[in-house]
Amino acid sequence: MWTYWLNPENPGVGFWIADTLSAILAFMIVLLLSLAFLLLMDRKVWAAVQMRKGPNVVGAFGLLQSFADFLKFVFKEIVVPAGADRVLFLLAPLITFILAFIGWAVVPVAPGWVIADLNVGILYLLAISSLGVYGIIIGGWASNSKYPFMGSLRSAAQMVSYEVSIGFVIVTVLLFAGSMNLSDIVTMQAGGFWNWNLLAGHSLPWPMFLVMIPMAGVFFISALAETNRPPFDLPEAESELVAGYQVEYSSTPYLLFMIGEYLNIVLMCAMTTILFFGGWLPPIEIAPFTWIPPVFWFAIKVVFFFFMFAMVKALVPRYRYDQLMRLGWKIFLPTSLGAVVLVGAYIAYGAN
Amino acid sequence: MLQVIAFYALATVAVLSAFLVVAARNPVHSVMWLITAFFSSAGLFVLLGAEFLAMLLVVVYVGAVAVLFLFVVMMLDVDFTSLKQGFLSYLPLGGLIALILAGELILVGNAWNAADIAARSEVTATPADMNNVQALGHLIYDEYVYFFQAAGMVLLVAMVGAIVLTLRHRPNVKRQKAHIQVGRDRKTAVELQDIKSGEGIG
Numbered sequence: 110m111w112t113y114w115l116n117p118e119n120p121g122v123g124f125w126i127a128d129t130l131s132a133i134l135a136f137m138i139v140l141l142l143s144l145a146f147l148l149l150m151d152r153k154v155w156a157a158v159q160m161r162k163g164p165n166v167v168g169a170f171g172l173l174q175s176f177a178d179f180l181k182f183v184f185k186e187i188v189v190p191a192g193a194d195r196v197l198f199l200l201a202p203l204i205t206f207i208l209a210f211i212g213w214a215v216v217p218v219a220p221g222w223v224i225a226d227l228n229v230g231i232l233y234l235l236a237i238s239s240l241g242v243y244g245i246i247i248g249g250w251a252s253n254s255k256y257p258f259m260g261s262l263r264s265a266a267q268m269v270s271y272e273v274s275i276g277f278v279i280v281t282v283l284l285f286a287g288s289m290n291l292s293d294i295v296t297m298q299a300g301g302f303w304n305w306n307l308l309a310g311h312s313l314p315w316p317m318f319l320v321m322i323p324m325a326g327v328f329f330i331s332a333l334a335e336t337n338r339p340p341f342d343l344p345e346a347e348s349e350l351v352a353g354y355q356v357e358y359s360s361t362p363y364l365l366f367m368i369g370e371y372l373n374i375v376l377m378c379a380m381t382t383i384l385f386f387g388g389w390l391p392p393i394e395i396a397p398f399t400w401i402p403p404v405f406w407f408a409i410k411v412v413f414f415f416f417m418f419a420m421v422k423a424l425v426p427r428y429r430y431d432q433l434m435r436l437g438w439k440i441f442l443p444t445s446l447g448a449v450v451l452v453g454a455y456i457a458y459g460a461n
Numbered sequence: 462m463l464q465v466i467a468f469y470a471l472a473t474v475a476v477l478s479a480f481l482v483v484a485a486r487n488p489v490h491s492v493m494w495l496i497t498a499f500f501s502s503a504g505l506f507v508l509l510g511a512e513f514l515a516m517l518l519v520v521v522y523v524g525a526v527a528v529l530f531l532f533v534v535m536m537l538d539v540d541f542t543s544l545k546q547g548f549l550s551y552l553p554l555g556g557l558i559a560l561i562l563a564g565e566l567i568l569v570g571n572a573w574n575a576a577d578i579a580a581r582s583e584v585t586a587t588p589a590d591m592n593n594v595q596a597l598g599h600l601i602y603d604e605y606v607y608f609f610q611a612a613g614m615v616l617l618v619a620m621v622g623a624i625v626l627t628l629r630h631r632p633n634v635k636r637q638k639a640h641i642q643v644g645r646d647r648k649t650a651v652e653l654q655d656i657k658s659g660e661g662i663g
Contacts, residue, residue, distance in 0.1 A: 194487075194489075197489075197490075197493070227512070228512065228592060228594075229512050229513055229516050229594070232513070232516035232517075232520065233516060235516075235520055235524075236516050236519035236520045236523075236524060239519070239520055239523070239524025239525065240519070240523060240524060242524075242528055243496070243528075246528065246531060246532075246535075247493075250489060250531075250535050258535070261535075262532065262535075262536075265528055265531070265532050266532075269524075269525055269528055269529075272524065272525070276520075289594065431637070432637070432639075435639070
């Protein structure tokens with residue numbers, strides 16, 4: 110950013126601000142609109158698994174259902190419970206909402222289509238996702254109520270635990286890419302689907318895919334836990350805690366929590382896409398595949414992973430809390446640590 | 462110009478929130494102000510061109526350490542009005558410590574400014590030919606690797622010590638062994654008993 114202003118050839122601060130603001134606005138509008146339909150898709154997938162129809166009344170095939178829900182939430186009264194910490198109570202959903210958006214600042218959806226092409230982009234994402242816990246923990250505490258408090262305690266422990274394995278998985282990808290810039294990480298996977306970090310074709314004859322395929326699995330499952338999605342939705346387990354940290358929330362604050370949560374899920378899908386599945390790159394770089402613009406490849410992959418999230422929610426029963434902790438600390442952490450050692454050894458001795 | 466505005470804004474926020482950490486009545490609010498202070502110091506790091514350190518500050522301190530603080534503080538049920546009694550009597554001591562720290566910082570800053578260019582360039586944040594992640598990696602893993610390993614060992618010992626202090630072996634506790642549950646088959650799970658007809662099982 111500072112180097113930009115120091116360069117005399119550039120058209121000035123006003124242009125830079127207008128340029129960035131329009132990019133931010135475009136990202137926000139596209140994200141919110143796609144989120145409306147992704148939410149509908151989530152519910153439709155879930156309904157299909159349970160052999161129901163899902164929402165099908167508002168608009169054709171229920172396409173406008175999300176907008177109807179949105180209006181319903183916005184027009185309701187905001188109830189702040191007596192004895193709640195007013196400021197923190199209303200701050201918590203805002204934190205979740207804003208953090209979910211600013212994470213997208215470094216996500217490249219196509220070559221050059223990114224708001225801020227940070228050199229430490231992936232660390233920025235890690236930092237933002239580690240902040241996400243605050244919205245939940247503050248919301249649960251400020252409600253001044255038992256179930257929300259327990260929900261927020263659970264979520265604090267859970268998100269901190271799974272952050273560790275997510276961090277190590279990201280380190281394996283970093284070692285391959287040799288860069289923390291997300292655009293570099295994507296371009297380095299070019300050439301075809303066998304070069305994606307999932308299969309790590311560029312490392313042949315060393316069979317690094319034996320390490321990277323399990324790492325992609327660990328990342329996906331940790332992403333489920335990080336975003337409090339089933340089967341790891343213990344902070345809001347309705348059979349134990351009513352609705353966990355959200356019990357006391359109604360109206361727009363609840364809506365902000367919901368949007369923030371879903372945006373985080375989409376962000377995690379985007380991260381899986383960028384880190385392991387070649388981002389905006391087509392699977393095979395020959396004619397019919399390269400005709401499709403990069404941004405559509407990115408969107409297709411993200412929607413696919415969102416579908417996987419929805420299917421997991423529909424198919425897998427909820428974990429018990431001690432099992433969740435066991436999985437995080439006793440299985441994922443040693444596995445990902447071992448993978449970092451293996452990939453590091455390959456980079457130091459195997460790669461030419 | 463913008464850099465100067467950003468610096469003063471971040472510095473003011475950092476100092477104010479650091480003050481409020483002490484001044485806030487509610488300990489949870491104190492932790493929230495602490496997080497704000499961490500955050501604005503991360504911003505100051507970015508202004509210095511140390512974006513890697515800034516991110517680490519956010520990931521480690523805001524993302525993990527402050528969460529644990531919050532965790533502990535939220536669970537406490539202490540009457541803080543009684544704890545704050547006699548709060549002012551510590552003011553002279555606290556003020557003295559703050560003065561000493563400020564004096565040391567001013568001393569270091571002046572020494573840095575007074576040092577000649579050659580000595581200063583050795584310890585600049587980022588040498589010209591590498592970005593600051595590489596520079597940091599070069600310092601930690603090449604030049605000071607033994608100190609780094611020693612620090613790691615100290616942390617490991619502390620961790621093991623904490624576990625040893627709190628670990629109690631309790632008999633008669635049922636533990637779940639997932640591999641046994643998953644590896645269970647019909648042979649180990651089902652036992653067939655022959656019971657003579659007409660005699661019941663009692």
